[in-house]
Amino acid sequence: MTTAGLARDLLAREMLALIASAREGARRVAASEATDGGADTHDKEAVHDFRVSLRRLRTLLGVARAVWGKKRLARFRDELRCYARATGVLRDEEVLVETLGGIDLPESARGAVNAWLEARAPEARARRSEAVVLLREGPPRRVKAGEHGKRVRLLDRSLERLGERLQFSRAHEVPADALGLEAIAKTARDVLSLAASDPEDAAAMHALRIRFKRMRYTAELFADLLGDEIAELAKHAAKMQKRLGELHDLDEAIGRIREAEGIEVQAREATVAALVAARAAVAQKARADLERLEPVLQRARARGDGDDGKVVGTQTTA
Numbered sequence: 001m002t003t004a005g006l007a008r009d010l011l012a013r014e015m016l017a018l019i020a021s022a023r024e025g026a027r028r029v030a031a032s033e034a035t036d037g038g039a040d041t042h043d044k045e046a047v048h049d050f051r052v053s054l055r056r057l058r059t060l061l062g063v064a065r066a067v068w069g070k071k072r073l074a075r076f077r078d079e080l081r082c083y084a085r086a087t088g089v090l091r092d093e094e095v096l097v098e099t100l101g102g103i104d105l106p107e108s109a110r111g112a113v114n115a116w117l118e119a120r121a122p123e124a125r126a127r128r129s130e131a132v133v134l135l136r137e138g139p140p141r142r143v144k145a146g147e148h149g150k151r152v153r154l155l156d157r158s159l160e161r162l163g164e165r166l167q168f169s170r171a172h173e174v175p176a177d178a179l180g181l182e183a184i185a186k187t188a189r190d191v192l193s194l195a196a197s198d199p200e201d202a203a204a205m206h207a208l209r210i211r212f213k214r215m216r217y218t219a220e221l222f223a224d225l226l227g228d229e230i231a232e233l234a235k236h237a238a239k240m241q242k243r244l245g246e247l248h249d250l251d252e253a254i255g256r257i258r259e260a261e262g263i264e265v266q267a268r269e270a271t272v273a274a275l276v277a278a279r280a281a282v283a284q285k286a287r288a289d290l291e292r293l294e295p296v297l298q299r300a301r302a303r304g305d306g307d308d309g310k311v312v313g314t315q316t317t318a
Contacts, residue, residue, distance in 0.1 A: 007179040011064045012166040014221055018057040019159045025050030026135045026155055029087070032128075047090045047131075054084045059217040063183045067171045075150055076165075079158045082139065087131050092252065093124045099253045103274045112267035119262055180222030184230060185304025187215035188297045195290050195297065199283035202251040209244035212237045233300055236293055243286050250279040 029050055032043035061077045100113055138154035153161075190211045197204035216237035223231040254275045257268055 005176055007064075007067050007174040007176040008171045010176045010221070010225070011060060011067060015057060015060050015064070015166055016163055018053050018060070019163050022050065022053040022057060023156060023159060025053050029090075029128075030132045030135055044094060047087055047094065051084055051087060051091055054080050055213060056217050058084070059214050060221065062214070063179065063218060063221070064166075066179055066182075067174050068165065068169055069172075072165060072169060076158060076162045079152050079155075082143065082152045083134070083155050086134050086139070089127055090124075090131050093120075093127065095249050096253055096256060099249045099275075100257075100271070103271075103278055105274055106270055109267040109270040109274075112263050113257075113271055116260055116262045176222070177225055180218075180226050180230075181304035183218050183304075184215070184222065184226075184233070185301050187211065187218050188301035188304070191215055192294070192297050192301065195294060199247070199287050202248075205244055205286070206248050206251070209241060209248055212240045212244060216241055229299075229303075233296060236296055240286075240289060240293065243282065243289055246282045247279065247286060250275055250282065254279065 025046060028043055028046035032046050058077055058080050061073050061080075065073055097117055100117065105113065135155055138157075139152050141151055143152045144150065152158075191208065194204055194208040194211065197208065199205055216234050219230050219234035219237060223234055254272060257263065257271050257275065260268060263271070
């Protein structure tokens with residue numbers, strides 16, 4: 001466990017590193033596009049790594065509102081959400097291929113699914129090209145972000161301005177350990193509000209997965225400061241994120257195959273049946289994991305609940 005300081009210092013250090021990571025991820029996505037007459041140099045991990053950097057950064061922006069103020073950070077969070085959504089379709093296509101490739105299918109159904117995926121390949125390449133244009137040029141000027149109604153800036157410009165704000169804007173003198181406990185308690189409350197949901201409820205499980213991501217990223221940020229219990233919470237959250245991610249990927253694949261017009265009926269039904277069986281096995285594990293995890297979540301929530309339940313900065317630093 002390290003000595004507590006100001007939340008500003010911890011958050012700025014971690015977020016500046018994520019800004020650099022997001023910039024590098026965007027460069028890799030752009031560089032992976034075909035550049036020599038059609039040869040596909042697509043970097044399959046580039047989109048994933050880029051989106052993870054954006055998710056982590058957006059999570060920490062939520063925590064950082066107690067330090068820099070909600071209004072000062074709202075536009076950045078909304079802009080990053082815009083880029084995350086726009087590049088999400090690329091990752092979804094990659095995950096669909098991986099999910100369908102990981103299930104056992106009769107030979108005839110496997111051939112039909114592979115042919116369907118191959119037929120979709122040009123569309124996937126077109127979407128990658130659109131993503132590169134978005135990252136290089138930004139969205140059309142008419143695209144607005146959030147309640148403030150300002151247009152979405154070029155990603156690199158938005159990240160540059162965020163870095164400047166973190167380094168030079170006035171900030172509340174919030175103790176890092178107090179903010180960490182409060183932020184982790186909030187993620188625990190958010191998770192517990194959905195933890196009893198039926199694993200058959202795909203929408204609830206997807207929402208729960210997002211909340212576990214926030215818990216993981218928040219706990220990892222403060223783990224060195226708050227000790228082994230918080231580090232262990234981060235590991236639990238990472239496990240649940242992965243488990244619920246498997247569930248979500250299967251739900252998405254089931255929906256895609258059910259609507260697929262390019263697969264003959266028998267092969268489509270066999271594929272859906274295999275996906276449903278795989279989902280049932282994952283859902284059973286998720287239910288058991290959630291039951292075991294509830295006491296850990298309750299402790300995390302209780303540890304961060306103070307007298308008023310809120311950290312408020314009363315002084316600012318330049």
